Amino acid sequence: MASQFIGWYLMGCPHGIIRIMNFTLFGYPKTGKTTLFNLLTGARIEVKSYDQGKKEPNARTCPVPDERLDKLSQLFPEKEKISAQMDYIDLAGVSYGGIKNESYLDYLRKADGLTHVVRGFENIEVPHHREKIDAAFDIKSIEEEIILADLLSVENRLGRLEKELEKTKSPEGIKEKEILERIKETLEKGVSVRQLSLKPAEEKIIRNFAFLSQKPLLHMINVDEQDIMLIKEPEKIYSSEEKGTCVLAFCGKIESEILELEGEDRNTFMKEYGLEEFSISRFLKSSYKLMDVITFFTVGKEEVKSWALKRNSTALQAAGKIHTDIEKGFIRAEVIQWDALLAQGSFQEARKTGSIRLEGKEYLVQDGDVLYFRHSQS
């Protein structure tokens, strides 16, 4: 008789469960990166109008807030609530043309997703490195710099590879050269790597390059207090159709002030400014979408958990990433949407009413699924 078991281990994997996603905030100087970092993480790092020497990046790992997990957790008050997590890194400002510098590039290459914080606010006390504030210009300029940085790394590698191939014509070398030449051609046209449709084998060859123009890119425009209504229509400042990129707007100053308030005062001011949600909610929705990630939940003996999972992952992949024993002994996944479980009140009730489906290995996990893996123990 197969025994049932659920294990709770976070594991990193390019296809299945994402251990912790890393979004790195970067951009030109004095755009509000640290202000946004504070808004996203709840940190209270001091922000300054003027620079005082070299700055180290700020980093925080934070739980991803999810109302669905909160509600599930209320259903199981005796269990600990454990959220999926997100890593936020806040880099120092980079000068115009500075992205290609190796020290800055190193940080950006490590990111799963990039958040470009764009100056949209006017404030003569906060210096800006160009004559006027022009968010659309800065977005285009950053995108060009990213493409140039990728082009330089391709050209570098191609130079060395050609020398290697003169000595030995290895099949791997020839394959790598082919794909890099295709990428070079694309970048030279000003088109990002994410626009290329690459086969999994090709993706594997170029993975170590960690091309910046292949990463999800979220532009967050820090608008002026007077332009707060643009938060709902960022496309009026800059519109991007490119897959893998997205434009949002926020107002760092007003949101920071509102977050200082308590309870009802917060709601009153939110309404007054016409704000429906905080930046963190919009940021998370967009970053999950850009990363093509969904959330599923598990209810174990002691914990209720949310997990980040690549869209189109199978139940077997999800199980295997939680624990290899579950993958090996996978029998079936019991599946119910989070709100249906809430409506039923308990797993027992949901089983009795036939609200739980039994799914096999190939089932594609859906956003909001609560999964229970039946498996045999080895």
Ligand SMILES: Nc1nc2c(ncn2[C@@H]2O[C@H](COP(=O)(O)OP(=O)(O)OP(=O)(O)O)[C@@H](O)[C@H]2O)c(=O)[nH]1
């Ligand atoms: N008026 C106004 N000022 C802002 C806004 N957001 C940030 N600031 C101010 O701009 C200055 C710089 O803010 P930071 O958040 O430190 O900007 P940063 O991009 O992290 O700066 P560096 O890391 O030095 O490049 C501070 O004085 C902030 O108070 C905003 O929305 N409106």
Ligand SMILES: [Mg+2]
């Ligand atoms: Mg900063």
